[in-house]
Amino acid sequence: xxxxxxxYLSPFPTRVRLVLLYKGIEHEIIEPAGIHDSREKGExxxxxxxxxxxxxxxxxxxxxxxxxxxxxxxxxxxxxxxxMPKDSWGRAQVRLLSRISDIYIVMxxxxxxxxxxxxxxxxxxxxxxxxxxxxxKSLAFLEEYIGEEGYAxxxxxxxxxxxxGPILQLADEWMPIFRGPPALAKYPKTTAYxxxxxxxxxxxxxxxxxxxxxxxxxxxx
Numbered sequence: 001x002x003x004x005x006x007x008y009l010s011p012f013p014t015r016v017r018l019v020l021l022y023k024g025i026e027h028e029i030i031e032p033a034g035i036h037d038s039r040e041k042g043e044x045x046x047x048x049x050x051x052x053x054x055x056x057x058x059x060x061x062x063x064x065x066x067x068x069x070x071x072x073x074x075x076x077x078x079x080x081x082x083x084m085p086k087d088s089w090g091r092a093q094v095r096l097l098s099r100i101s102d103i104y105i106v107m108x109x110x111x112x113x114x115x116x117x118x119x120x121x122x123x124x125x126x127x128x129x130x131x132x133x134x135x136x137k138s139l140a141f142l143e144e145y146i147g148e149e150g151y152a153x154x155x156x157x158x159x160x161x162x163x164x165g166p167i168l169q170l171a172d173e174w175m176p177i178f179r180g181p182p183a184l185a186k187y188p189k190t191t192a193y194x195x196x197x198x199x200x201x202x203x204x205x206x207x208x209x210x211x212x213x214x215x216x217x218x219x220x221x
Contacts, residue, residue, distance in 0.1 A: 002027040003057040005047055008213035011106070011170065012067040013054035014206050015162030019071050022157055022202045023078045068098065071159050083158050093153045097145055097160035101167050104138035109170065112178060116218075123178075132180040135171065143187040150196035161203050166210045168194045174214060 004020065004027055006013030020027050032044035032053070048055035048065045056070045057063045064070055075084055084091050111131040115123050142164075147153045152160035171183040172194060184191045198204045 002059060003030055004028070004054055005030050005032050005044065005057070006054040007031055008209050009217055010053050011166035011210060012052075014166040014210050015067050015159065016054050016056065016070050016074070017206045017209070018157070018162035018165070018202060019074045019083060019159070021206065022083065023074065023081060025074065025078055068102070068159075068163075071162065075159070085154060085158065090153060093145070094158045094160045097142070097152050098163040100138070100141050100145065101160075101163045104141055105135065105167050105171070108134035108138045109167075109175075112175065116174070116177070120177075128178050128180075132175070132178060132183075135175065135183060136186070139171065139183060139187055139190060143190050146189050146193050148189060148192070150193070150200075152193065152197075157200065157202060161197055161200070162206070164193075165197055165203050165207045168197075169207050169211055170214070173211065 002020075002025060004013065004016060006016070006029060008031075017029075019025070032047075044055075045051055047057060047063050050065050052065065054067055054070060055063055055065045056073070064073060071083075075082075084094060108131060111127055112135075115128070146164075149155045152158055152164055168184070168190070175183045184194060198207060
């Protein structure tokens with residue numbers, strides 16, 4: 001059986017879980033011990049020397065890190081139901097949306113992610129202001145390209161939905177603790193997409209898994 005090494009707190013394994021769920025691929029989920037402490041994750045480093053989640057281990061024992069690469073492999077191994085458009089332009093749009101998420105939105109959020117586990121009094125308010133501004137700019141990029149049929153692109157699930165879902169969950173539900181304006185409020189297309197994708201049976205499930213993990217980590221779950 002395929003094994004997925006992951007944590008529910010990280011948004012990156014979420015996209016892999018969506019692929020596994022949507023395609024009906026039998027798998028086992030393993031949460032590595034001590035994944036956030038390099039002194040305790042020695043066994044996981046034997047699986048993935050990079051030391052980050054996720055990592056996928058095939059039935060023959062071969063292991064692959066990096067969520068985007070894992071999703072591409074699973075798409076080739078299990079082509080039905082497809083999560084990439086048939087046409088080259090459509091596939092490029094899906095990849096573009098994923099890149100916007102990973103390169104712009106996630107990177108803009110990183111300073112906030114690094115602060116959230118600390119008491120608010122210790123936050124660098126100038127850094128918070130800069131990060132909130134950068135997140136806003138990155139969401140403006142997304143607004144230009146996000147689909148308007150309830151999915152990131154087209155009228156069915158693609159890999160972009162697995163990428164964007166957990167990131168927008170963080171932007172919409174987690175960023176308000178930094179007392180900034182609602183992150184999605186200025187962006188009607190992105191707001192409509194966020195509301196719609198949560199209603200999808202498969203995407204809604206994996207997004208909620210991430211939501212519950214974040215709430216628990218913040219002592220609210």
